[in-house]
Amino acid sequence: MKELEEIKDCLIEMKNLSSLMVDLALSSVMYNSEEIAEEVYLLEEKIDELTLKVKKLALRAAKNLDDPESMLSxxxxxxxxxxxSDSAYEIADIVLRDVEPHPIIRKIMHDVEEEIGRVKVHAGSILIGQTLKQLKLPSKIGVRLIAIKRGNRYIYNPSSDETIKEGDVLIAVGAGIDKLRELSNEKSEEEEELE
Incomplete structure (x- = not known):
């Protein structure tokens, strides 16, 4: 049944999105990053759309099932x-509302070993045109890509055959986020102001 296949795809995407949102929300607080918090806001809207889609599909599928109540789960x-996703949004909203988190919150988050970052790939980056397999980011610089935002689309847990393109936004975890920024040809805010 077509509806059941669509439901499965939507639920997988929702699971991946909500997991990514929690990581991003906590990082937005840890680094006081409005940019990352705004990403959580956009993802929350996507989850709302997917939730509505799943409910509509489930109602349609229920009409053709012997046991329509099975769609309740x-x-x-x-x-x-x-x-x-709503909870992740509420965490990120702390940053967007400019609420200063208690020092203990930042202490807890800094004790987490993996840093998460959002890095845009700019023109001239040596990453452009390379597959993740070729780049070997985990072993070379100590970061793992958990998602790539390409335009309005997210690629979750990108495969080793995924090729990096100019304009991609890389969402990565690991100790080498600053090195990834260098490789992406991403300039700091200070450098951009000098231009």
């Missing part, structure tokens, strides 16, 4: 993922 799963 699908709707419940979509609702739970939406609640996770």
């Amino acid at each position: 699908v709707i419940e799963m979509a609702t739970i993922n939406e609640q996770i």
Whole structure:
């Protein structure tokens, strides 16, 4: 049944999105980054769209099933993922509302070993045209890409065959985020102001 396949795809995307949102939300607070917090806001809107889509598909599918009540668990799963995304949004909203987190919150987050960053690939970057397999980012600079934002589309857990393009936004975890910024030809705000 076509609806069931679409539901499965939507739920997988929701799971990946809500997990990414939690990582980004915590990072936005840790680094007091409005940019990362705004990314969480955009993802939350996407989750809302997916939740509505899953509910509509589940209702359509229920009409053709001998046991229509079985679709209740699908709707419940979509609702739970939406609640996770809402919670991530509330965490990121601390930054967007310019609320100063208690020092203990930053202390807890700095004790987490993996840093997460959002890095845009600019013209002239040596990453452009390279596959993740060729780049070997985890072993060479100590970062792992958890998603690539290309235009309005997200590629989650990108495969080793994924090729980096100019304008891609790389969402990565690891100790080498600053090195990734260098390789991406990303300039600091100070450098951009001098130009």
